[in-house]
Amino acid sequence: MAELNALSTEDRVAIDRVYERLSGRTHYEVLAVSPDSSWEAITQAVRDLRKRLDVTRFVGVPTEEYSRRIELVLRALDQAVEVLGDPVRRFLYDQQLRRGEGRREETPSPVRPAVTPIPRRPSGAPPRMDPGSQAPDPVARPPAGDSPLVVPAPLRKDAAGTGGSSAPGPRSSNNRPSMIPPPPSGGARLGSVAPTPMLAPPNAERRDLDSLLVEVERIAVSVQFCIAQILDPQAARVSALENAGQALADTRAALASIQARRDEEAGRWHEATANWLRATRARPRDAVLLARLAECHHRMGDLQAADDVARRALAVDSGCEAAKAVLTALSRR
Structure with a gap:
């Protein structure tokens, strides 16, 4: 019965041809268009691919693997439209391609269900006691020894302020330290790792501004x-x-x-x-910026550049006092 409902050979070949263009390709290669194509040609290519991958047009029912391939192809089409549909983003993307960047990542492999490993009990740990033989606890605690991700809940205090038995029980090697950070006013929690402060490198602010x-x-x-x-x-x-x-x-x-x-x-x-x-x-038409540049040229000893820039500042704004001061200082030399 499954073979009768399977996809036709023509549909499988059409899906495989587009799916093979995803891994390590550009948006243009996915759409099978040239990089200098117009937006009309790109939209027509996207429209044709969506029409060809329409599940309602298939002869038969796609398997789980082919359904996953169709989903990845449709997602790639959406990404291509998002990038190539914006003129600025398309220009930046073309610049990346010229530098050898901007290609799609490798197509991910089919997702397999993760298998949770069962921690082994150490040979020196005491045997597990029957739950019926233990005294009833007023607050049920999660089984910290069964899963390394479970953090034991704190004991609730009663009206007298006592927190139950304070004698520590046997600790299993499978129990990991709690990742809950210590309170700001207290000291470090026992068994926790204090975060290492990240020291800023010298001139980090200047490098950030440069970038x-x-x-x-x-x-x-x-x-x-x-x-x-x-x-x-x-x-x-x-x-x-x-x-x-x-x-x-x-x-x-x-x-x-x-x-x-x-x-x-x-x-x-x-x-x-x-x-x-x-x-x-x-x-270029800001007299204040031109005057500051002229002052720097004057301090550097480049008198000709200082004179040219100061005159440009006065041409923009004849009342610029900073530019006049530079020309006055130059005339005294």
């Missing part, structure tokens, strides 16, 4: 590329990308200015000049 600057630069470049190429055919979304590009430019300038001021306080004038230059490239 954030790199990330902002990468996003800004991708947005500007999308604006130039007009990847999205909808004109309404292009204006949104322009607004996003301006916001990212302001963010780049702000982050670079923060880092430049910190470099100036630490006496790192080379780094400060580079960061002020990065800020002025993000906002």
